Amino acid sequence: MILLFESGVDESVVRDVTLRLQAAGLRALRGPEPRRAALVVPEGLPPELAAELEAEPTLTLVQPHEPWRLVHRALRDAPSVVRIGGPRGVAIGGGSVAVIAGPCSVEGRQAVLEAAHHAREAGAQLLRGGAFKPRTSPYAFRGYGVEGLAQLKAAGVATGMPVVSEIMDASDLPAFVDHDIDCLQIGARNMQNFTLLAAVAGAERPVLLKRGLAATVEEWLLAAEHLAAAGCSQIVLCERGIRTFETATRNTLDLTVLPLLHEWTHLPVVVDPSHAAGIARIIPPLARASITAGADGLALEMHLRPEVARSDAAQALLPGELARIMADVRVLVALDGRRLSPAASPACSAPPR
Ligand code: PEP
Numbered sequence: 082m083i084l085l086f087e088s089g090v091d092e093s094v095v096r097d098v099t100l101r102l103q104a105a106g107l108r109a110l111r112g113p114e115p116r117r118a119a120l121v122v123p124e125g126l127p128p129e130l131a132a133e134l135e136a137e138p139t140l141t142l143v144q145p146h147e148p149w150r151l152v153h154r155a156l157r158d159a160p161s162v163v164r165i166g167g168p169r170g171v172a173i174g175g176g177s178v179a180v181i182a183g184p185c186s187v188e189g190r191q192a193v194l195e196a197a198h199h200a201r202e203a204g205a206q207l208l209r210g211g212a213f214k215p216r217t218s219p220y221a222f223r224g225y226g227v228e229g230l231a232q233l234k235a236a237g238v239a240t241g242m243p244v245v246s247e248i249m250d251a252s253d254l255p256a257f258v259d260h261d262i263d264c265l266q267i268g269a270r271n272m273q274n275f276t277l278l279a280a281v282a283g284a285e286r287p288v289l290l291k292r293g294l295a296a297t298v299e300e301w302l303l304a305a306e307h308l309a310a311a312g313c314s315q316i317v318l319c320e321r322g323i324r325t326f327e328t329a330t331r332n333t334l335d336l337t338v339l340p341l342l343h344e345w346t347h348l349p350v351v352v353d354p355s356h357a358a359g360i361a362r363i364i365p366p367l368a369r370a371s372i373t374a375g376a377d378g379l380a381l382e383m384h385l386r387p388e389v390a391r392s393d394a395a396q397a398l399l400p401g402e403l404a405r406i407m408a409d410v411r412v413l414v415a416l417d418g419r420r421l422s423p424a425a426s427p428a429c430s431a432p433p434r
C-alpha cells in the first residue's frame with residue numbers, strides 16, 4: 082500500500098500516521114519525493130486501519146497492481162533525477178540526458194587517462210571503466226582491482242568526470258568508497274545478488290542497476306526495490322540486452338521496455354547498446370533508437386585501439402565514432418524538448434581521499 086500525503090502537509094501529520102502504522106506492527110517506509118511526503122506499507126493495511134486512514138483529509142491511499150512500491154511511478158509527482166558526482170554532479174532523468182563512456186576495463190593509468198580525455202572531448206559527461214571484471218572464462222583478464230579504481234578516479238578527476246565502476250563483491254565496498262567511485266555499477270550477472278544490493282545501498286551513492294541476462298522487467302524492478310528498501314534513493318536502471326534465441330548479436334536490445342518503464346517507475350533508465358550488440362559498427366543506430374524511445378542516457382564502451390582492448394574488443398567504439406553519436410544525441414534530445422546534462426562542475430572532482 083502507498084500512502085500519498087497532500088503536498089505541503091505538516092510533518093507532524095506524517096509522523097502521527099507513521100506512529101499509528103508502527104503501533105499496528107506495520108513498517109512505514111518513507112518515499113523519496115522531497116516536496117510531497119509518501120509512505121509505503123509493504124505488508125498492506127488491515128481493513129479497519131485502511132478505513133480510518135481513508136478518512137484523513139490530507140491522505141490518499143493507493144494500492145498498485147504491481148508488486149514494487151518505493152520505485153513505483155505513483156510514489157512521485159515527477160520522474161526522479163539522479164545526480165552522479167554529488168549535488169553539483171551530472172543529472173540523469175526528468176528531461177536531463179547523460180552519457181557514460183569509457184573502456185570496458187581500466188587498462189592502466191595512462192590508457193584510462195587518454196580514454197577519459199577523448200570521452201570528455203566527444204561530449205560524454207561520465208567516465209566508465211571496470212576494475213573488477215566478471216569474465217565468463219577464469220583465464221580472461223579480470224581487471225586490476227583496487228589499483229584500477231585508483232587509476233579510474235585519477236582520470237575522472239583530471240578530466241572533470243564523475244566515474245562509474247562495477248562492484249562484484251560487498252567486501253570491496255570500502256575500496257570503492259575510499260577511492261570515491263561516484264556511481265556503483267551492479268552488473269547483469271549480479272542483478273539478483275540481494276546481499277550485494279543491500280550492501281551497496283548503504284554506501285549513500287548512486288547505483289547503476291543493469292538488467293540481468295534473462296531478467297523480466299518485474300524481476301529487474303524488484304531488484305531495484307531491494308536497493309530502495311535498503312535505503313538507496315539514487316538508482317539508475319540500465320537496459321543492456323537480454324538473452325534470446327538470436328545469436329547474430331551478443332544479446333537482444335529490448336527497447337520495448339523503455340516507454341513501459343517510464344509508466345511503471347519514477348527511476349531514470351539508460352541504455353547500453355554496447356553489451357547488447359557486441360558489434361561496434363551497429364551501435365550508432367541503436368544509440369539513436371534508444372534516445373528516441375525515451376532513454377535518459379547511454380552507456381557506451383570506447384577504446385583508442387580496440388584491436389588490443391583486453392575485454393569486449395569487438396564492441397569498442399573509436400573516439401570519433403563516440404563523438405558522432407554525441408552529435409546525434411544532441412539533436413534527438415532537443416527534438417523532444419529534453420537537454421543534454423552539462424558536465425559536472427569542477428567542485429565535484431575533488432582528488433580522491
Ligand atoms: C560492463 O559494463 O562492462 C559489463 C560487464 O556489463 P554487463 O554486466 O551488462 O554484462
Ligand code: MN
Nearest residue numbers: 185382392393
Ligand atoms: Mn564490457
